[in-house]
Amino acid sequence: MTDTVLADTSTAPSEPPRERRIVTAIPGPKSQELHARRLKVVPPGVHSVLPVYIESAHDAILRDVDGNQFIDLGAGIGVTTVGHTQGPVVEAAKDQLDKFLHTLFTITPYESYVRVAELLAEHTPGDFEKRSVLVNSGAEAVENGVKIARKYTGRRAVAVLEHAYHGRTNLTMAMNFKAAPYATGFGPLAGDVFHAPSSYPFHDGLSGAEAAARTISYLEKHVGASDLAALVVEPIQGEGGFMVPAEGYLPALQEWASANGVVFIADEIQSGMGRTGAYFASEHFGLVPDLLLSAKGIAGGLPLAAVTGRAEIMDAAQPGGLGGTFGGNPVAAAASVAVFDLIERDGLLANAARIEKRLKAGLSAIAERFDIIGDIRGIGAMVAIELVQPGTASTTKAPNAAAVGALAAYAAENGVLILTAGTYGNVLRFLPSLAITDEQIDDALGVLADGFAAL
Numbered sequence: 001m002t003d004t005v006l007a008d009t010s011t012a013p014s015e016p017p018r019e020r021r022i023v024t025a026i027p028g029p030k031s032q033e034l035h036a037r038r039l040k041v042v043p044p045g046v047h048s049v050l051p052v053y054i055e056s057a058h059d060a061i062l063r064d065v066d067g068n069q070f071i072d073l074g075a076g077i078g079v080t081t082v083g084h085t086q087g088p089v090v091e092a093a094k095d096q097l098d099k100f101l102h103t104l105f106t107i108t109p110y111e112s113y114v115r116v117a118e119l120l121a122e123h124t125p126g127d128f129e130k131r132s133v134l135v136n137s138g139a140e141a142v143e144n145g146v147k148i149a150r151k152y153t154g155r156r157a158v159a160v161l162e163h164a165y166h167g168r169t170n171l172t173m174a175m176n177f178k179a180a181p182y183a184t185g186f187g188p189l190a191g192d193v194f195h196a197p198s199s200y201p202f203h204d205g206l207s208g209a210e211a212a213a214r215t216i217s218y219l220e221k222h223v224g225a226s227d228l229a230a231l232v233v234e235p236i237q238g239e240g241g242f243m244v245p246a247e248g249y250l251p252a253l254q255e256w257a258s259a260n261g262v263v264f265i266a267d268e269i270q271s272g273m274g275r276t277g278a279y280f281a282s283e284h285f286g287l288v289p290d291l292l293l294s295a296k297g298i299a300g301g302l303p304l305a306a307v308t309g310r311a312e313i314m315d316a317a318q319p320g321g322l323g324g325t326f327g328g329n330p331v332a333a334a335a336s337v338a339v340f341d342l343i344e345r346d347g348l349l350a351n352a353a354r355i356e357k358r359l360k361a362g363l364s365a366i367a368e369r370f371d372i373i374g375d376i377r378g379i380g381a382m383v384a385i386e387l388v389q390p391g392t393a394s395t396t397k398a399p400n401a402a403a404v405g406a407l408a409a410y411a412a413e414n415g416v417l418i419l420t421a422g423t424y425g426n427v428l429r430f431l432p433s434l435a436i437t438d439e440q441i442d443d444a445l446g447v448l449a450d451g452f453a454a455l
């Protein structure tokens, strides 16, 4: 099967799409045709949230093969943070394509890898010497962070928090809070991973100090600091539902970790790279992680991830102990340098605050009309609402996953892509690109409000 239905001359593909437009049922006929082909060759374990097949994308708009245009409030799960197909990023990748595609940095190196490491050293928290290793995916960054922490400390155990998500490889599926769908049936899981209670202000009502005392007490009882190599935390949890920890929680954990020789690792794979209005969300909490993991947004859509950290920790790994065939691919590294440059050139970090204000104002107005919105939270272009059963917002806060499913489906049918999240599947998360306009936000929230009314 080599024929393609991707070219759609009726939608003037030379013009970048700028606004929401629905011209067929969702998914449209061409998407359905592609989906039928896909089902014969791609297993159901690889699931697509919205099986509309994409033809092009620009800024915060996705256009599918049927000519439908969606306001993208997901950015490929926080990857196209600077916007889809930004000129300088595309140009940098194209330039590199003409020069060379691969040498393997661990055989014959090249500058862009070094430049990305310099930029990460500059823009991650902490005024000390740092090193970075570049890899291909977030999960691979997590795996490497844990490897390095174990080597440095000579300790075995790894601690993570409830509601965490760290990936789909063997080690990381043991680090996730949710077994289904990430680990169910895929065991045996890696050992020596401990899931400590977290800070979830909407549900636990604890102050940061109380929540930290609970986490630390759990770790001291169940593991013991002397066996603990690393504590891995997402400063704002992603898949778990964008929980912003109570004030003081994260600094207390970091203080305990450093007092006990535990490597403090911030998984900023979703919260990083400008999404929250700082290069990394750790900054909002005064955190200076020993190791920081980045991926998703760091190369504008090309696959790249990194472990960045204190030189003395990073240097513990023996030569040849880190790396991989494609890690720090030259095209991805060139795009990443362009992403950093673009954030500076266009002052993109400032957009995050604008987006947060607009989203929260619109969502608050919707919450006044519909009492199933229990919580509105997040920082910058990382905002979520948690939906509860009617009348339970100040009592049991019983999760309402059905409403989340119905709203995401309504939004998609009307040209707005909104992702879900949450341990109980009852969170709608908004993580648009920093290029989204106020008009696009208002338009999307209008659709969402109609969705609430239609529930």
Ligand SMILES: *Cc1c(COP(=O)(O)O)cnc(C)c1O
Pocket: 136, 137, 138, 139, 140, 142, 165, 166, 167, 168, 234, 238, 239, 267, 268, 269, 270, 271, 295, 296
């Ligand atoms: C997406 C994500 C990962 C895994 O990244 P992949 O590139 O999908 O392997 C790990 N941690 C967090 C917080 C993530 O959001």
